[in-house]
Amino acid sequence: MRGPVVVVGDTLLDRDVEGVVNRLCPDSPVPVLDETSAVDRPGGAGLAAVFAAAQGADVVLVTALADDAGGARLSSLLAAAGVLVYPLALRGATPEKIRLRARGRVLLRHDRGGASGDPGEPSDEVLRVIGAASAVLVSDYGRGVARQPALRAALAATRAPVVWDPHPRGPAAVPGVHLATPNEAEVRDLVPALPGASRLATASRGAQGLRRRWRAGAVAVTLGGDGALLCHAGSTPLVVPTPGSAEGDTCGAGDRFAAAASLALAGGALVSEAVQAAVAEASAYVAGGGVAAALPPPVRPVRETASRAPRSVTSLSGVAGDRVGVAAVAALLAEVRAAGGTVVATGGCFDLLHAGHVATLQAARQLGDCLIVCVNSDASVAGLKGPDRPVMAEGDRARLLAALGCVDAVLIFEEPTPDAVLSWVRPDVWVKGGDYATGGGDSTALPEAEVLRRWGGNTVVVPYLDGRSTTDMIARSGGRTTGAEPAFGQPAAVSASMTREGTR
Numbered sequence: 001m002r003g004p005v006v007v008v009g010d011t012l013l014d015r016d017v018e019g020v021v022n023r024l025c026p027d028s029p030v031p032v033l034d035e036t037s038a039v040d041r042p043g044g045a046g047l048a049a050v051f052a053a054a055q056g057a058d059v060v061l062v063t064a065l066a067d068d069a070g071g072a073r074l075s076s077l078l079a080a081a082g083v084l085v086y087p088l089a090l091r092g093a094t095p096e097k098i099r100l101r102a103r104g105r106v107l108l109r110h111d112r113g114g115a116s117g118d119p120g121e122p123s124d125e126v127l128r129v130i131g132a133a134s135a136v137l138v139s140d141y142g143r144g145v146a147r148q149p150a151l152r153a154a155l156a157a158t159r160a161p162v163v164w165d166p167h168p169r170g171p172a173a174v175p176g177v178h179l180a181t182p183n184e185a186e187v188r189d190l191v192p193a194l195p196g197a198s199r200l201a202t203a204s205r206g207a208q209g210l211r212r213r214w215r216a217g218a219v220a221v222t223l224g225g226d227g228a229l230l231c232h233a234g235s236t237p238l239v240v241p242t243p244g245s246a247e248g249d250t251c252g253a254g255d256r257f258a259a260a261a262s263l264a265l266a267g268g269a270l271v272s273e274a275v276q277a278a279v280a281e282a283s284a285y286v287a288g289g290g291v292a293a294a295l296p297p298p299v300r301p302v303r304e305t306a307s308r309a310p311r312s313v314t315s316l317s318g319v320a321g322d323r324v325g326v327a328a329v330a331a332l333l334a335e336v337r338a339a340g341g342t343v344v345a346t347g348g349c350f351d352l353l354h355a356g357h358v359a360t361l362q363a364a365r366q367l368g369d370c371l372i373v374c375v376n377s378d379a380s381v382a383g384l385k386g387p388d389r390p391v392m393a394e395g396d397r398a399r400l401l402a403a404l405g406c407v408d409a410v411l412i413f414e415e416p417t418p419d420a421v422l423s424w425v426r427p428d429v430w431v432k433g434g435d436y437a438t439g440g441g442d443s444t445a446l447p448e449a450e451v452l453r454r455w456g457g458n459t460v461v462v463p464y465l466d467g468r469s470t471t472d473m474i475a476r477s478g479g480r481t482t483g484a485e486p487a488f489g490q491p492a493a494v495s496a497s498m499t500r501e502g503t504r
Helices: 045-054 069-080 124-131 149-157 184-190 199-214 253-266 271-287 326-338 355-365 378-385 394-402 419-425 447-453 470-476
Strands: 005-009 011-024 031-044 059-066 084-090 096-102 105-112 135-139 162-165 219-222 228-231 238-240 343-348 370-376 409-413 429-433 458-462
Touching (some): 031 096, 045 135, 069 326, 084 124, 162 253, 199 228, 343 355, 355 429, 355 458, 370 419, 394 409, 447 458
Parallel strands (some): 343 429, 429 458
Antiparallel strands (some): 011 031
16 A cells, blocks of 8 residues: 555444343333443444544544544544554534443434534645545545545545445535445435335436436445445446345444455555445444444443543542533534634643743743643643653642643543544644753654644744753652653742743
């Protein structure tokens, strides 16, 4: 493959709520589900991207993320799966699809998130990565990403094979796609069937109609447990049966089919070979237990009722608590972006908070209209610096930062790097403190710079106070440490005069 596999489309947050039913509701004859566990995962285009990444491919996902807890959760899940997210702005709420299940059967599906909002404009980096792809999968879930004009122009111009997985509420495929992959129901919605026609005749007529309408190279209609029917330039369709019976949970089978076909085309396969590989993959997926068994270990969440989004510190009270967590950051982002302001962010362990940190944070705040500080969790700090760190618990570190007059919101993240948080927050400016600007390095080499380019953001450095270091502070106090503090400004402890109250 000469470039990454690029998935373009709408990402949803899927949640399976498992429980037991032992009684009926007393005020209505409906079952009562006692929840025992809940599992989150990316849905829609996000699930297709996860499937492709699980096969070892380099995968880029171009999708729209909202400024809410659902968007933050999706960023975390996708990063854990090894998917590089190139986010677009999304007005409104993250679409969520919640399945209530008992004994492996779905009792009810609850959708929320409301009507889809228009996605934001793609950055130049998004358009570049589409042009450099080895294959592109458009996973359309009818929520607007596939309609975005600049994206459609880039999809029509790319030389990579394009697979289009359509949706009845979505737009037509761009002209010239290599393969479209509707299911039977979608074909019937898009091309009305003739009265009395057989199943195969209906699928074949619909596929040929779509192929001509969209000027597609081929159309493969998925037939559930019976495989797929492929129509291309010839008059005789190719029927690809499943290799065996495939009964089970079919949720995500279409995404698995489209992802497998895209990977095969990226590797140089013929369209007929790609469809045969996709049928085999989708059949094995359903027979193997569906989405619950197919997610790779880094993505498969622990079965628990608590969400594992970047967490808020709910125990904090007063002014600090109001500025810590996903809800606080989401509200701030909405306010600043509605006013056309500039979002600035920085991050680190901040253990212990000292004058060097404060100097960096104050300099960062002057670069925009708000400052969001991304803080490594206790587990993340221990992984980076060893079992003796952090000295201060994450809640205390977050509270101190939130009390500074130059800090508008604080977000705690679990991962070793802030990449997932950055993909959700999408700051206009990411600030690093250190000696990078004095000949010690080039800001374009900073690890976050590549992430910021995905949405057109910039990375800058600001000077720090020489001689300030958390590691030195611990050493001089007789404590032990195994790692070096990141260059956020390096010891003097922060006094009360540096807090938000003290700066008024």
